[in-house]
Amino acid sequence: MTDKLNHFDGNGNAIMVDVTDKDITERQAIAIGKIYVNEETYKRIVDGSVKKGDVLGVARVAGIMGTKKTSDLIPMCHPLMLTNSKVDFELDEEEKSITAICIVKLSGKTGVEMEALMGVNIALLTIYDMCKSMDKSMVISDIHLVKKTGGKSGDFLFHSRK
Amino acid sequence: MTDKLNHFDGNGNAIMVDVTDKDITERQAIAIGKIYVNEETYKRIVDGSVKKGDVLGVARVAGIMGTKKTSDLIPMCHPLMLTNSKVDFELDEEEKSITAICIVKLSGKTGVEMEALMGVNIALLTIYDMCKSMDKSMVISDIHLVKKTGGKSGDFLFHSRK
Amino acid sequence: MTDKLNHFDGNGNAIMVDVTDKDITERQAIAIGKIYVNEETYKRIVDGSVKKGDVLGVARVAGIMGTKKTSDLIPMCHPLMLTNSKVDFELDEEEKSITAICIVKLSGKTGVEMEALMGVNIALLTIYDMCKSMDKSMVISDIHLVKKTGGKSGDFLFHSRK
Amino acid sequence: MTDKLNHFDGNGNAIMVDVTDKDITERQAIAIGKIYVNEETYKRIVDGSVKKGDVLGVARVAGIMGTKKTSDLIPMCHPLMLTNSKVDFELDEEEKSITAICIVKLSGKTGVEMEALMGVNIALLTIYDMCKSMDKSMVISDIHLVKKTGGKSGDFLFHSRK
Amino acid sequence: MTDKLNHFDGNGNAIMVDVTDKDITERQAIAIGKIYVNEETYKRIVDGSVKKGDVLGVARVAGIMGTKKTSDLIPMCHPLMLTNSKVDFELDEEEKSITAICIVKLSGKTGVEMEALMGVNIALLTIYDMCKSMDKSMVISDIHLVKKTGGKSGDFLFHSRK
């Protein structure tokens, strides 16, 4: 880790980081996040995923498409030719939450952390959108990078601060 | 609130909700969310907002632009002609967090909850992107709708479940 | 119907048709089209729609999202705030075809024929994409407007020429 | 050809196919499709292509631009840096049809079949859009891949089933 | 004209101007700009516009499509449903320049100055792109708003400062 923000030049102006001279290596990033819903909504989502009204199926498609739009939305992100993108979900009956996991891969010059985080965000927002007629108090939380491999800065594994 | 997901038809197929016959009314939505950063990053962001290297200035622009892309990213969202969109930030020295607040307005046939939530998400993801060279363990949390006014379903005010 | 192309001005230059003075009316368009697949692929799609691997679920989402991108892709199309968009499918065991039907609604100044046709095209292309590892000889055919209501030019009902 | 849909994982969830380890090779795809118009419209299009009101000129630009938007529209398509894209037309006086041919090239890790098919679809839809004031009964048909070269799965040449 | 920048709030933070309460009125904006090319390029463009290789035809389509993307590119621009958009060109043999004129109309709550200026810019950039193999020293100049009608701030007519 550097002790400065490399997204600013010497004058403090925002810039896209120069990766021209970086090597093309295999890179992967995994991000995670969850949405807390109420009981009825939780039941409804679980039912849909096994029969009609598949909320998670739509959220999965949205999340994958979202990873491809990252450089369009995050000002300083480089456009990247993602070689793999997937979104999966885990349901927690206990706390009535749905966890979204997004894995993105690239063979390129810079990492795909933002793409994985974007996939998680868009998937969770899509769940919110499709369930908001039942519940508007859903809360999206604990979105963070889980793991990152490849690239000069080396691998990263998330450790909670708390 | 209805007890069903209106984003699915009778056969359980995902649909965009039909708002053709809804009245055009003034609608507003406010959403909020925060990102937890480490001490160095927090100091760096605070410094930038007062002198060079304005992370929050870039995140604000990204968040506002993000609200305009909502229907492009969330499959069942209607395209809307937003009449107002703004993003603001609050810094919490105590917990080393930056809170993003997004307010979106529309004079139209459907609500702008998703647009406000999208603005918060994109603003927080942009902060993550611009600070990730210093810290990759930042966590985005507590994203939820705060308030919604206008429209047939009436006003909504968030009440935490906990 | 006029006897000239209103997408060109007096000098034959392409223009977006001026709809400034048109009334805002409720408009609807229905378009249809089909894709012919081989036997294995047909069986695979049918299975997926009832259990795992839902090709049509993904194609439905893509089709609906496609209707929202019409003005982005068709040079002279007006940007429109669609009030409803849905895509459905019919399977024909006999001819091994999947028919996509797209219905788009708008309360606005111009019709949504192109949006409905775009929804059909994107849904069928998505089926092609998701099945092309099994069969690259799929053929997309018979894409046409079925019906159009609303607007000064009056209603339209498709009559085959053959 | 495989006997399964590689756009779904073991659990039947839609995924973007992982092409991270694939070799970068020269790839090309050619797709074709046609639109049937009525006599007046056919004459009008032919006239325009030789003098004022060039419908095909606009459709060609739209088709080429469309090939670049494929990954934006087809959920599981990889973003690709197309190295060549062109759209051409053939007119059939006999059957009053315009055939669109799209050729796309890439030096990359995955094929460009979808890009070529997208170019054909957008070009034909643009013809429909620009002529619909004269004729709304136009039919788009026979869209299929003609040829594909490059990549591990080898070359493909279309053979009609009929 | 106000003496302050209404794109910033009281704290100097960038905002999208709130037009929620503005009336829907007919608005029009006309913008202009020119590109200076060398003699060979000028001749080539003139020839193309009368026979094969129509640079201006492509630039016209690009300019019109560009007007529709304004809110996507200019951070604080409102998304608008343009009701008319056209781009035209004037050739000046004397100074070897091509002038692009863009007219945009809207029945809405805010003006379309930026859309008209965007149309001019994209049209001129497209001319540059299509001619740069012959001449890379082309200069784009004198881009400005010509006229604006409609809206509370009243009409505007450009007066050169020089």
Add this chain to the structure above:
Amino acid sequence: MTDKLNHFDGNGNAIMVDVTDKDITERQAIAIGKIYVNEETYKRIVDGSVKKGDVLGVARVAGIMGTKKTSDLIPMCHPLMLTNSKVDFELDEEEKSITAICIVKLSGKTGVEMEALMGVNIALLTIYDMCKSMDKSMVISDIHLVKKTGGKSGDFLFHSRK
């Protein structure tokens, strides 16, 4: 330089230039352009850049994001994975102008001239947008390529014709 427009095929039809066989080399392009504003606006922009209401900060972000959208706006531009993009400004008290300079880098098969020119245009248009409530007579001028390095066609340095 060639004496023909390589953006048209033998029949004069617009095409995306085929760069499939070109080598991947490091490429860079620098473009420049300026906007002339009135005295009050000039003072306002200068003030903002040192304290509240940072017009140039927003324009910088817009310009960088604009470089990433080039292939989306310019019909025959190849989609490219930019490896670096930055926008800077110079203020001229004398003539009351702001000059935007955009530098874009790529390790790829074709040049980034259009991306650099796009960054300049979008940055200047954003300045116009944010200041137009004070002054609508601003003029954007002298936009041109300054320098280009890398690629078979060799380096280019701008020489004014006048």
